[in-house]
Amino acid sequence: MTTIQSTLGRAITPEDNQGQYDAIESSLDRSLFIVAGPGSGKTTVMALRVLKLVYVDGIDPSTVLATTFTKKAATELRSRILGWGERLRLAFIENPTYADQREVLQLIDFNQIFTGTLDSISENILQEYREAGSPTPVIIEDFIANAMMVRYGLLDGGRYKNKDLKAYLKGLSGISYDLNTGGMAGILLEIRDRVCHDQVDIDTFNESGENPGIKVACEAIRVYMRELEERLLYDYGRLEQEFFQKLLNGELTEFTEKIRFILVDEYQDTNLLQEHIYFELARHALQNGGSITVVGDDDQSIYRFRGATVDLFTHFPSRIQEALQVYPTVITLSKNYRSTQNIVDRVEQFVTLDPTFQCARVEEKPPIEYARIGKPVNYPILGMFRDDLPTLARDLSFFLEGVVHNGGVEITQSGTTYTICVDADRGSPADICVLCSSPQEMKADGNPRLPRLLRQNLHNATHSIEIFNPRGQQLREISEVQVLCGLMLECIDPESTIQNKIKYLPKDAKKFFGAWRDAAQIYIQQHSEQYGDMTLGKFVQAWQTRTPHNAFVQKREVPLLDLVYRLVTWIPPMQYDVEGLVYLEVITRTITQSAVFTKFGSEIIFDDENTILEGKSIIDAMRGIFIPLATGAIDINEDLLETIPTDRIPIMSIHQAKGLEYPLVIVDVGSDFKTEHHKQAFKRYPREGGRTCRMEDELRAFSPLQTPQRPGVDRAFDDLTRQYFVAFSRPQDVLLLVGLNSVKDGYLTKGRKPTLKFIKNVATGWDRDETWHWGKGLPDIIHI
Template structure:
């Protein structure tokens, strides 16, 4: 630990933090269950645990496997291990006491440590240890899986028109307005993923006969799975299933024979299939004289809608003892080094105020403790609540302008004055983050939401501040996307000749195509500048008349990707704007990856000797690329948002913010809630379990997990508590809650005898027994 302190400036002692010290220093054959609260240094602990195994226990780096939930977290963990490992090695080499170990130190290869997400590790191992002559796995992204479900699960066999299927999916999702084709595909993929994740007996489920739509849903899912199998493709669920099966069959013995240490971060987001994988790997590690370490926080388990089962974490010691006969030591990391004392106290009070929620937490979980080191202003929790959403957005944008550009904002509490401002030398607007339950900028009825109004007021101010919210609109509705897709359709299919010949074209796709083409015509009229000595109109006309002006257009096979990049020269927002670059990346990924399942590989064929190929290739592109885009089956993947621009204020969902931290965090706790309306109840104070719970109850009856004992409405409450626990624990220095006055003070009902009614809201301190712990007016915070 002396080397860690001198080389890495990290002081780990039993007196300073017993949990961190014990987790790092534990014997190599001691398995650990680490319950790590927010800001408790779990990534540091994992990295130093790995380095301790290598430097102190002399463990071969190739025998260590460390995995976590997201690509960004995996990259950070790997970066810590490599960076700190090299710095420690340099310190040891320079120390005369280690002269005899010089050769051993220089031979350590940290790159041999197996790190990544469970998906990336599965892919790499299946590729590296595959049988001679067998193909490497080809993985499709989630948005391509959606496209394939649309094409093969729904369009083929006209299942998207089946009323039994529509009604079943509508009931399962709780959608009262009906589902479009993309929405149907998304729910079918959720069911398919659940079948894998929960190890559901699909035959038993399909034959249950409880609803006629189940049989059609299974037909669509099986058609999708057959297409994957025939094309030798894997989605992420199938990839994990294949990896697990190979482990069971003994097909990866060359790998498992050397694994001794398995470390898993973010274990609270694990599903049953992943637990099976981890337990199988742990079994080999234990047989090889090693151990297993899992790290997580049940209070931050917010991915249940993706199949995560928090009980696998809370009951981990008992489950692994039953499965493998090992009893892990439980270690808690409860000291928070991220946030001020005020924020830590707020977070701890919030997570403890619902008595029923305590039953869903790790037993005897200690309270979060403030442990941040250094001088700090203990700024109070702030609130900004206004009568209407427009006033809220205007005042919030004025507050942000003052914090960023106008010298700061003064806050006074108990005769103490604090100044909130961005560090002029080292800070930027990206030190601020706005968190919402959803980053969508408009409601279903077209009314603006806080993210839209905030963007508007910040951008139109005298000193504009830009926001970063690529997920604020559906991809198909973004003006630049509409223009680009419309231009592509106008180029390859002028006059809609091929499009009109597609008999099973969904109505929602037809409507979107019309909107796109209209947007293209308008865009052509507005952009008359020349690029490459021709205008956009001339370029499109050249394609429409099949009189190309460039060499790439004279090929027999013209890649649609080339057409995309040529058209983008007239769309500056997709070249210069960071959000536009995200939209372009989604389009290009869709075109590129659709080549793996479309018949013509995302190319348009021009062959005078086989003129029918042109129409067939265009139809193939419309089915494989444009219909999924137009029906909303393809949207912006979170992987594209891992890098936040350093000159914009990010607006994101709370789920996107998990694992991140910011000096100032603004949490929207009620800008959508004007009254206690039943249609909004699930977002703030659930009356029933919702789609995720319905899907759990539906499918887990055919899973080893069985139907959850905790009622659906309680699980929905648990999810909301965890969601806002994550939100409130993101800030380092300042937490600002925003919403409408009705959320903090209630509102007067209409009629002859109006009375004051309050809006129950988990995010403002209500428990599920109708007790408002924070109270009317939210007196526990300082209001702006």
């Protein structure tokens, strides 16, 4: 520990932090259950636990497996292990005390540690330890899974038009409007994922009820799964299932015979299949004289909609005891090194204000403690609430402009003046983050939401500030995407000749194909600039007429990707704008990955002697690429948003922000709520369990997990509480809550006798017993 402090500047002693010390120093054969609150240094603990095993206990790095939930977190963990490991190695080598061990120290290879997400580790192990001659697993990403479900689960056989299926999926979703094809595919994949993750007996589920839509849904899912198997493709669910099955069958003995230490971060986001995998890995580790360590925080479990089962974390000690006869040591990390005293107090008060929520938490969980090093300015918790959305957006934009460009904004509390500004030397707009329940910029009725108005106001400010919010619109509705897709359609299928021959073409696909083509035609008329000796209009015309020219590559097989890269020459935002680059990446990845399941591999076949073949290749591209894009089945993957440009203010969902931290965080707690409208209840004060809980109840009856005992409405309240707990614990220095005055002061009903009504909202301190702990006017925060 002395070397750690002198080399890494980390003081890990019982006096500094008993929990961290115990977690790192625990003997190699002791399994641990670490409950780690926000900002408590869990990544530090995991990295140093691994380094202690290697340097102190002399463990071979190749016997250690460390995994976490997201790619970004896995990269950070690996970076810590490699970086700190190398710095400690140099410190030991330079220390005369370890002169006899220098040769051994030089040979340590931290790259041999298995690190990554469970999916990436499963893929690597299946690839490295596969049987001779067996193919390498080909993994498809979520958006390609959506495209395959559209193509094979819904378009084939015309299931997208099946009334029983539509009614069943609509009822499961709890929506009042008709589902489009992309929406149907999304729900079917949710069901498929739950079948996999919760280990559901799909045959029993298929025969379970009188609803005829269940059988059609199971049929669509089975067709999708069969396509994966026949094409030797793996979505993430099938990948994990395959990994687990090979572990059970003893087909990975070369790996399991040497594995000794399992460390799992973000365990609160685990599902049943993943628990089975971890327990099976732990069984081998224990047999080899090792242990398992799991780290997580039930209060930050916000991925129920992806199949996470928080009970697996809260009951981890009893579950692993029953499965493996292991009695893990419970360690709590409750000291928060991230945030100021006021933020820590607000977060702790928020997570404990609802009595009913406490029984859904880890038992006897200690309160979060303020432990930030140094003497940071203890800014008050701030609030900005206005009568209407345009005024809120205008004033918030003015505030942000002042923080970034105008020397800061002054706030006075009890005679003390605080200046909020970005760091003059190292600061940037990216030190600020705006969190919303959804980053969508437009409402369903076409009116702008706060993210859109912020974008407009900040762009037009005296000192312009740009927003980074690629997920602010559905991909199919973004202007650059519409132009690019329209240009591609116009090139490969002029006058919609082939498109009109497609038997199963969903109405929403046809609608967007038309809108894209219109956008392309307008764009061609507006852009007459030449690149080389070619205008965009001439380029498209050369493709349409199949004229030999440098615009049209005269060869039998033309990859659509080549066409994309030629067309973006005339679309500057997709070359230079950071959001445009994200959109382009989604489209190119869709084209590239769709090649693994389309008949013609995302290529257009041109053959003067066989025009039928050309038509088939165009239809294949439409069914595998353009229809999924047009029906909304393809959208922006969060993995593309890991790097935030430093010159922009990011707007993101709270789920996107999990694991991140910023000096200034703005949390939208009510810009959408003018009145207590029942259609918005799920966003602020649930009346029922909602889609995710309905799906849990529907499918877990056929799973070893069984139907949850906690009512759906309580689970929905739990999820909202955890969601805003995550949001409120992101800031380091300043937390600003924003919304309409209606959520702060209430609103008057219309009619002859107006009455004052209050909008119940978990995010503003209401519990599920209708007690408003923060009170009218939110008096405990400073309003600006």
